[in-house]
Amino acid sequence: MIRCVPDYYNDFRCLAERCPHSCCIGWEVMVDDDTAAFYQSVPGELGQRLRQALQRDEDGAYCFPLQGGRCPFLERSGLCEVYRRLGEARTSFICRTHPRFFDDYGSRREESLCASCPEVVRLVLSRDAQFTESDWEGPSGQTPSLLNPLLRCRDRALAILRREGTPLREKLGELLLFANEVQSRIDEGEEASLPQFAEEWTAPDLPIPDERHRAEVWPHVLELLQSLECLGSDWSSLLQTGRNSGGVPLYHAPELWGQRTAVYFLFRYWLHSVWDGDVLSRAELCVLATAVTGSLSAPYPDCLRMFCREIEHCDENLEALQEAFCHRFRLIDLLGLM
Ligand code: SF4
Incomplete structure (x- = not known):
């Protein structure tokens, strides 16, 4: 089995008490069954408080409901009491693994870090990520038939984003056109042609959306984002500020940050389409995320962190975004965001 991770993966260290946006604030901590069972046996006053705090959510899963907006075991110092007194291995699975994501594709596992964490944002924006593969002894399931063709296509898509000397707007536009062609071949049942297609791809002329079109699309994008489930009031305020400004947001962040953001989303989501064949929506998510984070009126790292959290x-x-890409937005709408 192959394991693939970004090259900054092993550099991640939780900022713990130095974290300005602790993930233990504002989010209910889910507790896996094994850890919940262990908490039943913890002696003394800590064990009593663990058992008192442990509840089941509406789906019947164990969790620690927030107290005053914080995990009940987050100490004022910013440290985790469970970690400090019982050790990391006795924290719940989500606490031990956050902000890591794991995606299994049969004979391939991909792991990444989520940029909802400020330290991951720093890592993502600090370098042109490369993705390293190694042999891995994990359990292997059935490999989806689209995996190999879409891996070849992702390599090409990454090469488009990393091409030097091309404006970010053009690279994102080319990514959309490339994904659109890949999608057509999947829809036509021509997956076998994808590796060669990816190899022979040449950049076409991009259609250029006019300003009027951009002015029409942006309010729909902000409205869509506002209609989603909201996890933080800072995000809804930022979106409302964008809507109140009335103008058409302009991408104003460094192009390199936008490129690294796009690469982050491409690595994280492109291969999800091996399960449902919807590669175009994943490319559109990549473009939308890059355009939105670079166009809102807050420092770029904060915008990226909030977008990823939400x-x-x-x-x-x-x-909801995948649904909107399929039914509410056309390709030219996404092209007009940058
Ligand atoms: S957000 Fe990241 S750095 Fe901050 S406490 Fe959570 S894992 Fe650590």
Whole structure:
């Protein structure tokens, strides 16, 4: 089995008490069954408080409901009491693994870090990520038939984003056109042609959306984002500021940051389409995320962190965006965001 990770993966260290946006604030901590069972046996006053705090959510899963907006075991110092007194291995699975994501594709596992964490944002924006593969002894399932063709296509898509000397806007536009062609071949049942297609791809002329079109699309994008489940009031305020400004947002962040953001989203989501064949929506997510984070009126790292927190940690929000890409937005609308 192959394991693939970004080259900054092993550099991640939780900022713990130095973190300005602790993930233990504002989010209910889910507790896996094994850890919940262990908490039943913890002696003394800590064990008593663990058992008192442990509740079941509406789906019947164990969790620690927030107290005053914080995990009940987050100490004022910013440290985790469970970690400090019982050790990291006794924290719940989500606490031990956050902000890591794991995606299994049969004979391939991909792991990444989520940029909802400020330290991951720093890592993502600090370098042109490369993705390293190694042999891995994990359990292997059935490999989806689209995996190999879409891996070849992702390599090409990454090469488009990394091409030097081309404006970011053009690279994102080319990515959309490339994904659109890949999508057509999947829809036509021509997956076998994808590796050669990816190899022979040449950049076409991009259609250029006019200003009037851009002015029409942006309010729809902000409205869509505002209609999603909201995890933080800072995000809804930022979107409202964007809507109140009335103008057409302009991408104003460094192009290199936008490129690295696009690469981050491409690595994280492109291969999800091996399960449903919807590669175009994943490319559109990549473009939307890059355009939105670079166009809102807050420092770019904060915009990226908030976007990832709101979208990547909520399956319903990811599904709502995929639905909107399929039914509400056309390719030219996405092209007009940059
Ligand atoms: S957001 Fe990141 S750096 Fe901050 S406490 Fe959570 S994992 Fe650590």
